[in-house]
Amino acid sequence: MLGYRVPAPDEAMLVSGGRHGLKDAPFRVVTGHGTFVMPLFRKVRYLTLAMQESEVSETCVTRQGISLNVRAVIAFKVGNDPESIxxxxxxxxxxxxxxxxxxxxxxxxxxxxxxxxxxxEEIVTERQKLATEVLDGSKEEMANLGLSVDSLQIQSIDDMGAGYIAAMAAPNNAAIQRQAKIAQAQADQAAAEAQQASIRKQAEFARQTAVVQAQYKAEIDKAQAEAAQSGPLAQAEAQRAVIAAQAELAQHQAELRQQQLVSEVIKPAQAEAEKVKILAIADAERTRIAAEAAASNNRVALDQLLIAQLPQIVKEAASGLAGANVSILNGADGLGEIAAGLVSQGLTILESVRHGVGAPAAPGAGPAAIGNDATANDTTGNGKGPA
Known part of the structure; x- marks a missing residue:
């Protein structure tokens, strides 16, 4: 927008001309926001509020008359309040x-x-005290200029080759070196003692090793001497022990073989015999049960079957008379006698079949019953039945 001005975040905008906010101020201060500036009638300038740095390298004389070159760095900026701006x-x-x-x-x-x-000594050992006193001494002057100091750092203090600071540090350096030498000597002594202790331990180990080796050799020599003295007796004793061990081994092998035969031959044979016996008993029991069933329930079933076939037997017997030249003389009585004879023949055949399968015969039944039930006359009329 024409005439509207906005300062940067680290700037203060100074507008001259017209009325001002502060008494006796030649311009109006604007920070953090924009404002409308009338062209031709107002003038705008900008003042930086950013952090700035200033370095100081100054030769100073101490209370002792010793010249020191002091280097320092000051960090400062324009104050944030309108009066400082x-x-x-x-x-x-x-x-x-x-x-x-x-x-x-x-x-x-x-x-x-x-x-x-x-x-x-105070300057070297108390640098912070020096910086604080310098800040306090310059605070009022810096405020009058509208500036505020954030920090003051003393970077270096040099006596310019006079050697005073080095001489001042010499006792400390000597003490430190002395302590370092003492510490080094103590470390060397400790190392030497450790080395001597290691040597003594190695010597003691070698001595003990030699003693053990001597004892071991003495025991070996003693054993060899005893073995040489025993001679044939020791050999005989060794052979006897070997023979006894072999006999014990043979007996153990025989026992193992016997156990193997029992497990591989005898036990399987006994198991097979027991199996055959059990199967025979089971078969006999099955035959007995079948016979009992045939004598009871199966017989009844057989009789029922034969009785069911009786009409067919009578029919086959009657068919034999169909082509015969038979004359019935006594009328209805003669015909009844013939039918009775056919039934009697069927019963006779039924009894024969039952006897063939071992069934008991029915009371009063037999072949003779056929001739007594019916009489047939031929054409001659002599009263004799059919041959």
Whole structure:
């Protein structure tokens, strides 16, 4: 938008012309937001609020009259409040690089002043104290300029070859070296003692080994001497022991073979015989049960079968008369006698079949019954039945 200006996050926008927020301020301070600036009637300038750095390398004289070259680094920036921005803007807006130069000169002066009240020993051993006193001494001046200091670091302190700092450190260096030598001597002594102890242990081990070897050799020599003295007796004893061992082995093998025969021959034969016996008993029991069944239930079934075939037997007997030249003389009585004869013949055949299978004969049944039941006359009329 024409005339609308916005400062950067690390900048302060200074608008001159018109009314201002602060009393006696020559411009209006805008930070963190934009504002409308009327063209031609207002003028806008920007002041950096970013962190800046200034280095100081100053030769200072201590309270002891010893010259020291001190190097320090100051980190600073323009204050965030409007009053500090107005103060810094009035002083550095045209040449903002002058902030670093002026800050370095201010701190150099305070360094000379404070170091002049301290000894070399205090400066070397208490650097933080030196930095704090320099900051406190320069705080008011920096505030008047609109600047705030974030930190002051003493980088180095050098006596410029005078050797005072080195001499001051010499006792400590000597003490440290002495302690280092003592520690090294103690370490060497401990190593030597450890080496001597190792040598003594090795010697003792060698001695014990020699003693054990001597004892072992003595026992071997003694055993060999006893063996040489025993001679034939020892051999005979050894042979006897061998024979006894062989006999014991043969007996053990015989026992094993006997057990093998029992398990491979006798036991299977006994098992087979027992199997045959069990099968024979089972077969006999089956035959007995079958016979009993045939004598009871099966006989009844057979009789029923024969009785069922009786009509067919009578029919076959009657068919034999179909082609015969037979005359019935006595009428209806003669015909009844012939039928009775046929039935009697069927019963006779039935009894014969039953006798053939071992069944008991029916009471009063027999072949003679056939001739008594019916009489047939031929054409001659002599009263004799058919031949």
């Amino acid at each position: 107005v103060n810094a803007g009035q002083r550095f807006l045209s040449d903002q690089d002058q902030m670093s130069v002026l800050t370095g000169r201010i701190f150099a002066g305070h360094l000379r002043s404070i170091i002049g009240s301290m000894t070399v």
